[in-house]
Amino acid sequence: MPLTFRKSFRILPGVRLNINRHSWSITTGGRQGPRHTHSSTGRRTTSMDLPGPFGWRRTSRARRG
Template identity: 40%
Template sequence: MGWSYRKSIKMGPFRLNLSRGGVGHSWGNRLFRVTRNADGRRTLAVNLPGGFHWRKTTSGHS
């Protein structure tokens, strides 16, 4: 297993994610979050009380 790097910087509801693969960002709170990864993938996540969650990831390629 190789080494990896990941650092997350929080600025209110906005989060900047730094990794070896590049820079990504996300916006939201514990219930609803939108994320854009360094490779261009987008993820929409909804987390409900009681352990229910829904997540949808779309490719960054057109």
């Protein structure tokens, strides 16, 4: 079984710093409404919880060059 590391810190209300072995990211937004995550690897994710057991997520990569 591989070892994993993940830690999340609340910086301000509605803002979290997430750290894992390979990168870090900043998440803004709360439980209600959309959440936006910007990763150090260039990934940007927008997600939202929907009523019931549903959720929505859109992920994109930042263009480099």
